[in-house]
């Protein structure tokens with residue numbers, strides 16, 4: 151029989167699908183259809199689905215080439231994609247047919263989907279945001295491409311040692327070939343490192359010598375939901391250039407020639423596992439430049455193919471910088487324009503500053519990138535000259551605007567003076583961008599009034615915007631929670647809500663309908679049972695799926711205060727221990743779940759994991775707590791594990807010290823799935839409460855304006871914990887009693903609270919306990935009211951779709967139009 155290319159999307163019938171899968175088993179995998187395992191079935195299924203994606207991809211790219219729309223590029227060092235197959239099938243509208251087709255071949259779709267490894271090319275929030283944004287870009291039919299790095303090793307795998315400590319293992323995710331990438335061995339860029347830079351006249355320069363590394367493109371199609379529009383992420387992989395150290399090779403120095411080859415390929419070896427913390431490693435800077443240089447050369451080549459004059463560049467191209475990680479793109483575009491295209495310096499700067507927009511994701515000082523000038527001198531001498539020249543002109547204009555304010559000049563300079571000069575990437579990113587945005591209202595306001603205040607005074611406030619983050623409802627409800635998604639579709643009468651999330655408010659007219667409430671509760675119960683099964687299978691622990699599921703999953707960081715949660719758990723445990731058996735029967739049963747990775751070098755975060763695991767061990771083994779309190783740390787948090795956990799929460803915790811969490815995005819995911827929120831008045835929690843109603847969230851703790859004063863008090867007028875919170879003092883004492891392991895292990899942690907208490911645990915502890923008490927009461931005293939709150943929460947989450955967020959970028963920042971693909 152003749153094989154037709156692609157299944158032509160929804161027209162395909164089940165027969166075509168089984169044929170396509172068998173075809174790939176035989177010809178792509180070179181295996182026999184009767185002798186294939188789940189992994190093989192997954193690979194063949196992925197290859198079959200991929201054909202449709204590629205046909206739509208080609209159609210989309212052809213349309214872009216023909217119509218030449220203004221294009222947006224999202225530069226992100228992280229794309230935390232998770233799995234792809236389920237998403238691809240849903241977006242193509244082929245999931246049910248594939249399920250039937252696989253069934254005919256003797257496989258369950260569930261097993262097949264489960265055989266895919268996560269693509270974990272990101273740490274946490276920032277990387278997952280990039281993945282949600284490309285999904286929404288394709289769904290909203292925006293000409294948007296991502297540019298990233300093709301790391302050979304993604305986020306490390308987390309293991310928990312018998313003593314409760316985190317261990318790290320590498321994640322060689324490309325070991326089973328990746329069906330979602332298309333190697334483009336002909337799409338390359340040469341990237342130079344080192345050598346020397348000479349200055350010519352009129353700001354121009356020449357950069358020569360050093361080593362060149364080859365960037366090779368790997369494309370990953372990003373399908374929109376229920377549209378042909380299929381965008382692209384181009385991931386760069388580093389390869390040594392052939393014959394590249396010919397001199398040493400000719401001299402017979404084979405070892406050295408091979409050695410330099412190794413160092414070239416090293417660049418895309420591994421994702422740096424830091425989250426919200428800057429690590430000044432030379433290889434990280436090399437990654438950043440390699441990626442910026444390859445992406446800009448690609449963007450420039452594509453622009454030149456339009457035949458437009460270079461002055462038109464900013465009318466055809468806009469580049470969004472995901473944090474400061476791609477800031478080198480600014481001096482790199484300057485270098486290309488001035489040195490290679492011979493554009494006069496001032497004209498070039500006009501082009502550059504009409505091209506870039508910058509998103510800030512943190513106000514934590516330890517996360518702001520600063521690179522030693524000496525490192526730049528070594529690796530990027532020409533960029534250093536350009537930065538110095540930009541800084542010279544910039545500081546002169548600051549001096550003109552604020553004559554004599556030398557402190558302001560020192561703060562705004564691109565160069566930090568001190569023991570060894572450092573380049574401030576945030577200052578450079580602001581200077582080179584036409585718009586700067588934060589990721590939630592509070593955060594954007596903090597950006598304007600604290601870290602970038604001087605720049606607001608200089609440029610005017612209009613440049614400094616807010617775009618509140620969003621999440622894709624396709625993955626974070628339809629895909630991860632079919633029980634609830636089906637109920638919503640059945641209730642609203644169509645799937646239109648998946649592309650217009652405000653339609654969820656139509657659920658409100660059913661909030662008091664007992665039949666609907668029952669179905670709503672059944673969906674949640676189903677998800678809790680699904681999670682309980684997973685916990686049984688992986689940890690061997692039985693959890694009561696009727697208990698309240700209380701979940702905190704995110705990177706482990708002191709500012710996120712998993713410590714507050716576990717200290718609250720210990721308080722709950724001590725309270726239970728002090729009860730009579732009769733009193734214990736009145737306790738609301740809880741299952742407290744934690745998951746998240748600590749950066750391998752973040753000693754205190756790892757100690758907090760160890761404490762959580764050991765507290766869990768003691769509590770779970772204690773008959774006094776049996777049936778009323780279970781505490782678990784689930785190892786190796788990932789996108790896929792999030793998809794299992796988030797639909798199963800009754801309550802989730804987002805309890806950062808006020809003013810520290812820029813936005814948070816998992817808070818949105820939990821609420822979209824009908825979990826209630828327990829949190830501080832921080833990040834996007836505030837806007838979630840505005841939308842779903844204050845009566846539906848449990849807020850506690852001090853507010854942002856109080857934080858500075860409280861820290862001052864801790865520093866200069868410390869008060870013993872015993873006085874501030876006797877409840878907390880009792881908990882700390884219990885930890886130091888040895889109940890959870892030797893006191894010497896926990897002492898450094900306990901000391902962070904007793905002395906300094908930078909994250910204000912002792913200030914917020916009693917308020918946290920109060921909020922937890924309200925949670926218990928709301929859950930037990932009026933279960934029907936709880937269900938109503940859950941319905942209202944989901945119904946009012948429309949704002950938090952990443953479709954809304956990406957359309958805001960398109961309209962308010964990128965000045966870009968949507969383009970229908972036929």
Ligand code: 26Q
Nearest residue numbers: 275276424425426428429511589812813814815
């Ligand atoms: C920087 C320099 C060197 C090495 C690593 C890094 C680095 C890597 C990752 C710095 C920061 C990150 C990640 C930051 C991050 O995920 N921030 C989160 O972004 C989310 C999306 O906007 C927000 O919702 C979270 O509040 C914010 O913490």
